[in-house]
Amino acid sequence: MGVKKKREMQVAALTVCHQDMETLRSFADMEGKNLASLLLHCVQLTDGVSQIHSIKQIVPLLEKVDKNGVCDPAIQSCLDILAGIYFSLTLKNPLKKVLASSLNGLPEVFLTQATHSFTFHLQEELDTADLYSYRKVMDNISSCMENFNLGRASVVNLLKDVLHFLQKSLIEILEENRKFAGNRIVQTQLMSDLLVGVRVAMTLVQKVQGPQGSLWNDSSSPIWQSMCGLLSIFTKFLNDDDLLQTVESTSGLAVILFIKTMFRPSEKLPGLISSLLLRSAECTSIPEWLMNSCRSLCCTDVPASTLLFLCQGTLAMLDWQDGSMGPSGEALLLDIVHVLFTLSSQIKESTLDMFLSRILASWTSSAIQILESGSSGLKGHLNGDSCVPRRLLEYVYTHWEHPLDALRHQTKVMFRNLLQMHRLTMEGADLATDPFCLELTKSLLQLEWHIKGKYACLGCLVETLGIEHILAIDKTIPSQILEVMGDQSLVPYASDLLETMFKNHKSHLKSQTVTNTWMDKWHETWVFPVLSVLCGGNLDQRSYVIDYYLPRILNYSPESLHYMVHILQASTDTGTGSCNHRGALGALMACLRTARAHGHLQSATQAWENLVCSARVKQGLIHQHCQVRIDTLGLLCESNRSTEVVSTEEMQWVQFFITYNLNSQSPGVRQQICSLLKKLFCRIQESSQVLYKLEQRKSTPDSENGSIREQPSVTLQQYKNFMSSVCNILFEALFPGSSYSTRFSALTILGSVAEVFPDPEGNIQTVYQLSHDIDAGRYQILMECFTSTFEEVKTLAFDLLMKLSSVTAGQFQDSEKLQDLFQAALELSTSTKPYDCVTASYLLNLLIRQDALPAVLSASSPQQLTRGAGETSAVLERNTLVVIKCLMENLEDEISQAENSLLQAASSFPMYGRVHCITRAFQRLPLNDLRLASEWRPLLGRLLLLSYRLSTVVAPVIQSSSPEGLIPVDTDSASASRLQLILNEIQPRDTNDYFNHTKILKECDSFDLEDLSTSVSNIDSSAEVKGKEEKACDVTAQMVLACCWRSMKEVALLLGTLCQLLPVQPGPESSNVFLTVQQVKEIGDYFKQHLLQSRHRGAFELAYTGFVKLTEILNRCSNVSLQKLPEQWLRSVLEEIKGSDPSSKLCATRRSAGIPFYIQALLASEPKKSRMDLLKITMRELISLALSADDSKGRVPQVHALNILRALFRDTRLGENIIPYVAGGAKAAILGFTSPVWAVRNSSTLLFSSLITRVFGVKRGKDEVSKTNRMTGREFFSRFPELYPFLLKQLETVASTVDSELGEPDRHPGMFLLLLVLERLYPSPMDGTSSALSLAPFVPFIIRCGRSPIYRSREMAARALVPFIMIDQIPSTLCALLNSLPNSTDQCFRQNHIHGTLLQVFHLLQAYITDCRHRTNADFLQELSDVTACTKAKLWLAMRQNPCLVTRAVYIDILFLLTNCLDRPEEGKQTALESLGFWEDVRRIILESELIKGFPWTFKVPGLPQYLQSLTKLAIPEVWASLAEAKGQATAVPLSFSRLLKSSFPEVRLLALDTLLERARSSEQEQKEPLPLLCSMGEELLLLAMKEDHPGCFCRVLKILYHLNPSEWLPQTECYAHLSPKEFLMWSMDIASNDRSEIQGVALKLASKIIAYRVQSCEKNKDSLAPELRQWVQLVVWSCGDHLPTASRLAVAEVLTSTAPLFLTSPQPILELQGTLSLWRCVLTLLQSEEQTVREAATEIVTTAMSQGNTCQSTEFAFCQVDASIALTLALAVLCDLLQQWDQLEPGLPILLGWLLEEGDDLEGHVQSPHQGEEEHIFEKSEVNFWAETLTFVKSLCRQLFHLLCQSGWQSPHSQKLCHLQRIASEQSHLISQLFRELPLSAEFLKTVEYTRLRIQEERTLAVLRLLACLEGKEGLRAEDCPREWRQVMAPRTEAAC
Template sequence: MTMLYCGVVKAESSLLLAAASYPLYGRAHCITAALQQLNTGCLTLTGQWRNVMSELITVSYRMSDVVSPVVQSSSPEGLIPMDTDSETSAGLQRILQEIQPRDTNDFFTTVRELDTEPTGTTVSPPLTCWDSGSGEGYRVTAQMVLVCCWRSMKEVSMVLGQVCQSLPLQTSSKHSDQGLITEEQVEGVGLYFRQQLLQSRHRGAFELAYVGFVRLTDMLRRSGSRTLQQLPGRWLTEVLQEVKSSDPSSKLCATRRSAGIPFYIQALLSSEPKSSSCSLLKMTMRELTALAMPSPDRATDQTTVPQVHALNILRALYRDTRLGENIIPFVSEGVQAAVLGFTSPVWAVRNSSTLLFSTLITRIFGVKKGKDEHSKENRMTGREFFTRFPALYPFLLSQLEEAAASVDSDRGQVILHPSLFLLLLVLGRLFPSPMDGSSSPLGLAPFMPFIIRCGRSAVYRTREMAARALVPFVMVTQVPSTIQTLLEDLPLEAGPRTQQNHIHGILLQVLFLLRSYQTDTHRPQAAGSDISQALRPRLWLASRSPLICSLSHTHLCVSLCACECSLPVFRLSLDSELKELREETLALLMASELVTPGGPSAVCGPPGTTQYLLSLARLALSASVESPLLWGMEDGNTSRGPLLLGCLLQCPHYEVRELALGEVLRRLERERDEEKGEGQISSHWPQETIISNLTTLALHEAHPQSLAKVLQVLSVLSVNSDLLWRDGLRNLTQTEVLERVLTLAEGFAHSVELHCASLTLASRLVVHLVHSDPQGVAAVACLGRWGALVSQSCGVEQNAEVKMMAAEVLVNATPTLLTSPNLPLGVSHTVSLWRGLFTLLQDEDQDVRDRAADFISNLPTHLLNPDVACVSVCPPVALDMGVGLLCQLFQLWGQVPMGILTLTEWLLGDQEQETATAEDEEDFLFEKGDLNLWAEPVQWARLLHRHLGVLFKAPGLTALNQNQAELLRLSAQAEALSLATQQALEGLPALPQFSCTIEHARLALQQERATLVLAILGTLRQTGLSG
């Protein structure tokens, strides 16, 4: 503690020197750790301990005063306060004035203007060099100062919290002589935390103080002093009264989500025993919900600021998991306050209401468990929702009735009710219950007319949300009849009073009901409704009109959804009715601009054109790719199926092409997985004309996403067959196609999807070239480009998807390229590919390592022992086996000298790159770079050394005498590295493993490498090969 006191004294005169040379938080942390291990039951020198604790509390307050100007600043990042004993004390005062919080509560009433005149304030540089007085300069960054102050403030809170929590309290009882702290000191600590939490503007400041304050409140509840036990209730009453009376002149911060006020109240309430009556929680929630509700009078400064505070505090309390189920009874009031807060004319109230509403949605429906926010994992049945929160039933119904009354698109203007979005968002989170229809006082039927009316809104998003919200309010037995009723409300023909928004809203509601009904496993097996009679006369709505593209798009979705229904779903009276509906829909598709000879125009049409064309495309894909049997177009039918798919692939709109290619790719992958045992893809699909369209599209597609899709499709098609590539009237050779695809891979390295797709297809082409002409493939000049691209894709800096693609390519190329005795790529490119494979086997990503280890299963059986052939192994075993196999291949290729030199260079490492990386490193506290925590470079070096020893015993080693220059170069590099590393290690401070761990590990690795290389070269000298 004496060292801490000295450090505080120095920090009071120079915070910069303290941050650079002796930060305070380390000593404070040690004191906290010592207090945690202190056995207070066997202390003898009680008087001295009391003095020590008193001094510790005092020095903690002084320590907090030193760092508070930085931590409580509105923008401490980049702040370097000047020394008080320097000649620039005036500059210090200007900086302290600058960092004072400017976000006071007059934000609501005062107009803020930017300064138009320069102030002349000097901005502190981000890096400052100082002289400590003894001639030793030190380097201080703003980040160092900030971290020092934050951690110091944190340790002050931890020290004070630990003191109050673990030390015995001095009371007036007979055992008071054992107490180390007094009630006055405990109350003083509480006032300190109160000041930090209620006046701090920076989140880091009050979050750190909150941790210590929680310990204090726990101690107050457990103490035997009635005075201390009453402190939380008294503090809570005082802060609530201050919140209620707050105005623009109050010191409480109304911006920044009320800063530390919610934390302060949260700590006071969470310490209340759960087994008690929770009187403080109930009192607080009553006060806050009353404040959060909008005032019947017009919003004024006296009502707005308390309302904002109340909304922010409620949000923190609903998020607190320690309150558990005790907070659930107040959820209904919170939802009402959030919904009504949206009607406020003050932006701050609406903003706080948004945050509160988001928290309540999470509290009610749970944390989001997947990407689909509408999945049932984050939803609740309507019956359960209104049973748990019955107060919301009349509230939501009345609010929805009021909002639906304002929805009228016939006036030619958009009317947005403030809370309509929230209401539909809540109702859309519900889903039907199997118990719907049973006796319940909370029937869902009253909501239906209002939700249906919301479909008239002129806002597209509102109509969509209304359609989603309607689903849980229609009982599963009433879905068919409801759909028929909605369809009958649609006009049979266009007229002057046709309301496009109304029609679109009805179609959306029908579509969502259809989708929900199809996936419902509890739907009845028999339903008397027949939608075909209502849907077929209104197919004119699916025809494109210059003004209703989005309407036609939705009607097409309804038609597609209905046509794909199986017969038992709606119990159509005759099978012919469903067949006629499909035929009429298909006729509409064949007559559309997507299929007609002219085709759709590439020029942008009216709004909704793309949606309309995509709906037509989905209908065409369902008939030609997904379910041709259902539509009466089997794969063998050469009439309409290929025609539809060909039209989609030639559509000038890239969205249509991308959709079609994605569906073709999914079908090919599905068939490949199904027929994987047979080893080939179905030969009857797609037909030759479609393959011709695909190859032409690959050569001329301009959109990157569509181009990536078509390359992926061709990669699957070219697994076991050569494709015929045609550019206009000229047929292209495999080499020409390979050059074009490699050019794509080189030119689109920034696009991960396109780069992976093009390189995968290029790998397929290379393998086919090797199979078709093993002798002449060496003359293909672009093979070196392919090998360089694959090796580059194995780098540690690459994206995980790129490395996974490289592993897939190398695994598939193992039997053809990596282990071929003919070396079709040449020895240098082949060895480079092996090096890339070894890099992937040591990658940080486990999926990449596991996929790269699969190359063992593709090795020729004559290169492996029968016990391990075609068996999956773990990456470390695969790495060991791979290096041993490469040494065996060097002997098979007659390249033993090159193998020794290559493995020795790998063992020595790339010193130039490592040196450049070390020189470029900056002193960033939190910047760790791309760390590979899985790779073990020392083990990798020893593995290479071991296999080099085996390679020395191989025949053909005498040819190494022709490489004396390379051996001398490696020897010189190893000796220089060993000397430099030894000198650097000697220059490190004491216990370098702890004081500079990263630098010591790097130097130790270099020393290990240099030692192993010198040992290898020494072995060569003993054999007389290196002279």
């Protein structure tokens, strides 16, 4: 990246006519010093910038002319020419403003003549008759009025003519606009001209009003008549809905301005305007001129938009600043706001909503201006407690959550202005104690934090009242706000509020405190909570705090950095973090990174030496938490100075980071890594430019001493070495078998290197060039990236090769190589593997850019283009044409064969690959600059015909009613008969009769192409394209379908590409026409047929993509007939949908298939700035159809309408334009759900789901109704007022049917949808007293819905009721509901009613308990006492008197809630609840329950499981209480855990076991002694383990035993389980090897704990444990298998972590070496798992292993949390060190070498049988590795073994095992070489799987052979002899850990 050049200003040069040029020449003097000479020189210049300099010399030249020069004809002519020049220049040309500015300084003596000249030329402009020149005249008038004295004078001179021109032009333009109705492009330009005309008229009146004020008072003058005419025009504009709203709104301004200017006396103006706005004007009192001009505003009803724009004009055009309008002006201001309040309930269009909010904000500003002027009349009306501010607050509360950001911003402006208004009315009173402000603050703080408007309003309050007032109410406010910063939608609001608060707080503390102690308080309040979040918050919260909040606090208070570092450094040792938490180290890196990026760390030296040590940085670079690694890298790469020199240490760390972080699985992390490294490269490049300049300066003779002189060159060399080293690492990472993430990262970084360090141009020096480090081998590596199954990798590799064009050209000099690659691409383009055709397209696009195409194509190449400056583009065009022709010829042959046999095409040459390659070739071609138009034109015509032909072949399958399973073979006659119907339906063209009749297969599910060929009359040589080999092929339905839908998809994308990229011209005669109008129409008809009739989603989704491109082009097209096509197509399909013709081919199933996509494409392409007429038409039609219940035409139109509406409501591109139709859509969905037709109900449900998402947002929380997906009732019904009466009426209707007789079907299934909507609404404390949209009327109906006979409806009614009840109303509501329950003496009651009421009580009580934690104990306990008393009154519902177990269960759940939140009475104290006998009643329920007295039922009794769970939950606390009362003494208690565990019901046992497990786990985590109860229950637990048959209970028993100390229970196994400890161990291992996943994992952990205990307790007799240890090792190894679930491998990781000190790293190995190494191999296997959770668990093993006393010196990362990528290397390092410690190198080395060599697959078999299983899995290329990389493990192991051999003094004896390995490796190397020779040319593309497998095994074999060779020559072995690819790029350890 060289030094950026400053962009030069482009200015169009001025010109004059020939006559003026001659005039100037005639007056120019010989010396060139007069004005004519200057002008002549100026107009002869071709550069506008130079002309600007010449024009600036005019006035200085004229100032030198004496007064007699006024009469000089030369000067007169020059001034005349200057006037002509001025009016000829465009408005935006800088020359126009420069000329005006210069002429403003014209000497006074020349002003008269100049004014005359300008007036003359302006008159010529006004005489223009060409309508399309009017805009230029208007621009000239506007520029004359803009700070140009001569221009203004000329306009005043011609004022009558100017006004007349404006009147005439506006009328004519409006008429012209009507003529072009439907032509959006022309209409947009004309309406833009209208807008300019209105603005010019307003400017004219405003600017001329002062000097010519009397002109407006003469009602008989022509000027007055023109003014009236213009006023009439503006009124017409104001009422014309066909115009753009900007024209209407500006006309509203103009109307008020003109009335203000013309109306007299001005004192009555406010009254007049008020009468117009309030519609109270009397026609007799209005002046005649005003009545004639504005009759529609005076005497008729006007639209809401007209009133709105009149209010805007009134506020903008009248003078409010000084209160000059007096009381009438104040009255007008109040009238305006009342009109606006009225309009706010009427306007629903989003754009008008936006206007209204701006106008209301403007109103508050005007009110403030009047109050500031000292007006006392308004103070009573604008005080915070008065009506207007209250209405304003309601508007703010209703709209502060509006989807439009701009509207939400206006609510903030209104709230701030409202506080300012209240302050002005208070006349200096203290706002901190003002009741209005206190109430406002309290109500805002009570709101939940998910409400966005709360933040802005609190910020305004802080600015007005100060933060101390708010902190005094609640000191935890900062922490509460930080808590919500995990939600991305709230982060900007929260960070803005926090910034406002901490700034205000600091200013307050600074002003109040004399000493510096205030800073500590500020840090404690605002900084310390941030550090807590950074150390331990959730991932999103931490990220957002770092991105949004941390920079703000550091920018405002840079000195806080030292406080942060001090706190974090002190806690770093104890908080290193993990994969889930950053810890203090992560927080430290985040703070330092942010500080450096914002310039608070002046240099790297200061950062590293003063604030953090090097070891900490290194730990951060490989930390287990990805964000810690990113922050540490950001600390190294980011700087606020782009030219800061990168230090040597930084470069070493970056190399170290790259080595271990390329294989990141997170796309976000990869993106950040690549972005940060690119920043570093830019710093290197830009700082190198500075260093080059410094070096040049130092190299001069007078430079300073030599040491300084060589410093820049040393740094530059370090830069070069660093970049070369980085590229080495990146290329080495692209080894065979490397993962997708590694390749993506490496290629992206290499692309950044190529971009930042391009080939130098001119004299610019560059420190590094990537092309210099690219040889043939590396180029081949990049080429092989095309074989990746991920297209992102292909794209990155291709783009990188394009940046290395100089290298690419050199690599393709060999024509034979080109030929091979081209043939390979052609073969891949017809592969049955879809991703192969993508590879082919990239290969072809690479070859197209080579000058020498294969010789086989030379004969068909077009004429040679002329070589020259455009050689590269010429070669590209020529070769693209050649390749496309070649592909088309092949495609044509294949289509011909497919017409004969679609099955053969599907199995041998699917055609979509060819089309894909053609499309990609077009996409890479610059189609706006083609030079072979004559050859492209016929080719495109032929290509379109080929596309239609291909589509015709495959369309019958795609359009059949069952495309997914279409193949004419089956195994039974019934299915075959159904299949025959489908075959008759589609009738494809297949001449071998294969699709004509179904075949019945006996035991065969495939057919042989050879058998097929016997029935095909003629199969030509196209089969040879695929290869000579003959093979049997299973042609499955999947293959046929894939061929067909992909072909349709590629055709659609091709047509879309052609429409998007090729110019569309109206006529065929133009030389650059590529598509004619007829061809475009044919393409549109194709898309229409395809989208409306296809039934396969893959086909019509991609057709939609292509069709969107076409509609976008058509809407921008200047051809009117083409521009109107979308509207015609839309009306046509709507008519077809409405018609419901039986012959229609529209698909009524599959959610209407492609029909919604078709309509979406037509509507989404409609210009957003238009009035969206097509959308309005469509939505009206569709909602009408969706609401229609007319069965005369069937229900198909209704189903189509519902499906299309669903798609449109989901389309985000329609934005707020779709919102006005939400109410209609909701009505259709709710009513449709009650339809008797299933299809209507299904479509209605889908529509309803889309509406819920559109209105309430995408669900982000785990709870069913997240707080962020709710809305206040006021906001919801204000946005959708039609739904208020509708929902209320529907709910009332539904609620009235719930008491229907038993057995009567539920007639209103709509209850389900109604409750789904209502449960998302809640009343806000800010709703005020207004009851117009209150939620209260819904409450009794929701309560009544709880009586529904449907269980699910009762549950939903209970949940829906909760948000409708305010928190302070819950206790009274609970009591009312409980009192409504029947008494035990009542004779008649329904259990459904009881159940529904109890559910409502339960959910309300649960919400109340949750939300009332912050309330005072007295209130809370008193209210709960009242509820408890009401509950106690219905206690019979929990007893056997109540026969229904379901209602009994819910009642017991309510009791459980109460017992949980009420404390038991202490001894000697009696609470109010105890006096009620509550605890005795609970105890009595338990003791009289079936838990004590037995169960008379079976599981068939409804509600029994639920009842058992509820009863057990209530009983368990009572058991604990009994145990506590007994104080450990053996007393007989009626209910105990032993009794619960002996229950015959698993629900009871499960809950009891869960409770015991929780206690056991907490005791183990807190390292406390287990409870005596648990220790005494060994007998029950062991007996239960032996006999338990319920999987869940059995699993929990094992878990409890695992968490207990084996010494407590293992000795008892023989007594109670009749198994010895050894037998119990074998039993647990048997379970671990045979049972299901969760039990298997627990059993493995239990067995491991037992065996560790036995090893530790049998110190003297360990040999007796050998068989058990061997079996345990085998079990652990088996449990690591990929065939087992993830839980199994996680259990292994946990086991190995806990036993690592005993079995992995013990100084004296307990296991045999083979067993120990097997466990280590398990660790390495887990570290290479594809599942991240497993890898993270495995890193814990490594952390434990390398942190032992004998291993902590093996690496420099002991006790550190590291990532799995480096954990693999560290594990091998520890293992090698242990082998040396154990003196086990001789037996261990062959085992490790065997790990290198192992290959479980038969290489030869894989290569010789490459097609095995291909046809069954056509989408699988090979086993995809997302993480594990075989060669990474190989290189790491080789590196460690090499270092081990170098460092140890071990002498290699002649080992038989090593000789055996040598022999195997040599044989395998020979076999690999032979198999490579058998592969075809370009095998890396054609046989990718086999080629990659051979390459990997070749590397493994070579690694073993190298190490064995090193062993043979051991004496000379040195560390530097290690092969480069084995070396670890890792800075040497120079310091100890901090």
